[in-house]
Amino acid sequence: MNSAVRVRNLSKSYGQLQAVREVNLDVGHGEVFAILGPNGAGKSTTIEILEGHRKRDSGQVSVLGEDPGVAGREWRAKIGIVLQEVSDAGMLTVAETTRMFAKCYGAARVPEEVLELVGLGSVSESKVRTLSGGQRRRLDVALGIINRPALLFLDEPTTGFDPEARLRFWDLIRLLASGGTTILLTTHYLEEAAALADRVAVIADGQVVAIDSPLDLIRYVSSAATVRWRAGGEIHTVETDRPTKLIRERSVAGAELTDLTVSRPTLEDAYLQLIGMK
Amino acid sequence: MTGTDRMASAAPRERRLTASRPPLPSPIRIGLSRVVPELKMFYRRPEQMVLTFSLPAVICILLGSIFSTKLPHTETSTGAVIAASMLAYGILSTSFINLGISIAADRDTGALRRLRGTPTTALSYFIGKICLVAIVSLAEAVILLSVGLLFFDLHLPATVFGWCTLTWVFVLGIVSCSLLGIFISNLASNAVAAAVVTNGPAVGLQFVSGTYVPLIVLPTWMLVVGSIFPVKWMAQGFRSVLLPSKMAAFEPAGSWEHWHIFLVLIAWTIGGLAACLTVFRWSDKG
Numbered sequence: 001m002n003s004a005v006r007v008r009n010l011s012k013s014y015g016q017l018q019a020v021r022e023v024n025l026d027v028g029h030g031e032v033f034a035i036l037g038p039n040g041a042g043k044s045t046t047i048e049i050l051e052g053h054r055k056r057d058s059g060q061v062s063v064l065g066e067d068p069g070v071a072g073r074e075w076r077a078k079i080g081i082v083l084q085e086v087s088d089a090g091m092l093t094v095a096e097t098t099r100m101f102a103k104c105y106g107a108a109r110v111p112e113e114v115l116e117l118v119g120l121g122s123v124s125e126s127k128v129r130t131l132s133g134g135q136r137r138r139l140d141v142a143l144g145i146i147n148r149p150a151l152l153f154l155d156e157p158t159t160g161f162d163p164e165a166r167l168r169f170w171d172l173i174r175l176l177a178s179g180g181t182t183i184l185l186t187t188h189y190l191e192e193a194a195a196l197a198d199r200v201a202v203i204a205d206g207q208v209v210a211i212d213s214p215l216d217l218i219r220y221v222s223s224a225a226t227v228r229w230r231a232g233g234e235i236h237t238v239e240t241d242r243p244t245k246l247i248r249e250r251s252v253a254g255a256e257l258t259d260l261t262v263s264r265p266t267l268e269d270a271y272l273q274l275i276g277m278k
Numbered sequence: 279m280t281g282t283d284r285m286a287s288a289a290p291r292e293r294r295l296t297a298s299r300p301p302l303p304s305p306i307r308i309g310l311s312r313v314v315p316e317l318k319m320f321y322r323r324p325e326q327m328v329l330t331f332s333l334p335a336v337i338c339i340l341l342g343s344i345f346s347t348k349l350p351h352t353e354t355s356t357g358a359v360i361a362a363s364m365l366a367y368g369i370l371s372t373s374f375i376n377l378g379i380s381i382a383a384d385r386d387t388g389a390l391r392r393l394r395g396t397p398t399t400a401l402s403y404f405i406g407k408i409c410l411v412a413i414v415s416l417a418e419a420v421i422l423l424s425v426g427l428l429f430f431d432l433h434l435p436a437t438v439f440g441w442c443t444l445t446w447v448f449v450l451g452i453v454s455c456s457l458l459g460i461f462i463s464n465l466a467s468n469a470v471a472a473a474v475v476t477n478g479p480a481v482g483l484q485f486v487s488g489t490y491v492p493l494i495v496l497p498t499w500m501l502v503v504g505s506i507f508p509v510k511w512m513a514q515g516f517r518s519v520l521l522p523s524k525m526a527a528f529e530p531a532g533s534w535e536h537w538h539i540f541l542v543l544i545a546w547t548i549g550g551l552a553a554c555l556t557v558f559r560w561s562d563k564g
């Protein structure tokens with residue numbers, strides 16, 4: 001078993017709509033891997049197939065060495081899933097819900113400890129339905145990690161968060177990653193993928209258009225720098241691999257280039273270019 | 279740190295995470311651990327609880343009081359006949375309606391999908407639900423029997439045979455109606471739709487099954503329709519032990535038909551189980 005997740009030629013259609021086409025992925029043990037793409041790109045369909053929540057049309061999928069389509073209880077005890085949009089157990093308290101799920105496993109974290117870990121210790125006696133969106137999501141994570149999973153799935157975990165809640169959530173994910181948990185997350189937030197992931201798969205229209213580390217993705221897309229200056233009331237823009245040489249040539253007589261800027265592509269530029277928006 | 283670096287450095291910790299884990303609790307044990315949370319989720323919704331418990335009791339008192347005249351040549355009123363039959367409605371309410379709505383809600387809120395991602399099996403889930411139904415139905419039976427004893431002169435069975443009959447009609451009634459509730463929850467995409475597809479048929483069944491109106495006043499076609507479903511037979515079973523034995527003369531068949539009751543309820547139990555095993559789904563996703 002070389003990788004935690006191995007996907008080959010995965011495809012899935014809903015009627016006429018082909019949601020996932022011939023996707024290939026490998027996620028290493030201990031890696032934080034992000035599937036990044038716009039809404040409707042096929043991220044959730046892909047992760048749901050890996051979680052065992054959806055059937056695939058074709059392709060091979062191996063998650064922790066087993067096919068999620070047929071894997072049994074022992075396999076489920078090794079994974080953790082944080083779903084999108086759940087609103088169950090509204091009438092139980094946070095602590096009661098956590099204890100209920102702890103009893104599904106042979107060995108589980110202590111409910112009180114896992115609630116402290118996700119920052120819900122102070123609201124453990126509150127009813128689940130009174131939690132804020134961010135607290136609700138933290139509870140989802142608490143339930144997802146209560147069994148100390150080897151692999152944790154997070155499907156758009158911070159959608160609808162305010163910026164501060166998102167930063168706190170990222171710290172939690174980093175903490176889990178530093179403990180050796182393999183993490184597979186989907187997101188449509190670029191900065192989230194950049195902040196958390198070792199590697200990012202950019203997915204558009206059901207297809208993987210690039211897989212690399214956030215830094216290498218930028219390099220992959222364009223190494224050219226854009227040099228801009230003003231001369232004679234006109235703005236000049238040149239894309240070049242050698243901006244220094246260009247500037248030296250242009251100012252050879254000692255002339256000052258007005259409003260000179262040199263810019264490199266950001267991850268956002270790379271991303272927009274990859275998904276065909278630029 | 280690149281992915282490859284992380285993979286290399288995390289290898290020893292990863293082995294700890296995937297190392298052999300202690301054995302899982304059995305599906306039955308997980309199921310039993312769900313009983314108390316299921317009960318809490320039930321009684322913390324007071325509006326649902328009040329509706330489940332009070333509606334059959336209130337209707338029982340109203341109808342029983344309207345039909346207060348004694349039946350010819352007996353000391354028993356039509357109201358008493360209805361009060362005995364109403365126990366069947368109580369069970370229908372705590373099993374069929376309650377389960378139909380709560381399972382559809384569990385699918386709607388994502389509770390089932392979350393469970394599906396854990397070692398919880400369908401068996402565990404249903405053990406929790408069936409224990410909930412059993413406890414709530416027992417409470418419902420106590421309420422309705424109390425109403426019947428206090429207001430309508432019903433008598434608890436005086437013989438062991440009578441108690442046995444009461445018990446098996448009660449148990450088979452709960453099981454068959456629960457399975458029908460599980461089945462019908464699959465036809466509803468959310469809890470509101472489930473309230474419609476359970477309460478609608480339930481009201482219709484009351485009229486053709488002799489719980490709202492005595493069977494003897496029903497037209498033949500209604501009797502035929504009612505005889506297909508389990509409620510009519512449950513009600514008949516309860517009448518057979520809660521009313522004086524000579525009241526059998528007022529049944530359409532002129533007798534209590536215990537064997538018929540038993541066979542019809544068993545048939546619904548087996549058919550309901552088969553239907554549930556075929557159509558039960560964890561979520562609406564394909």
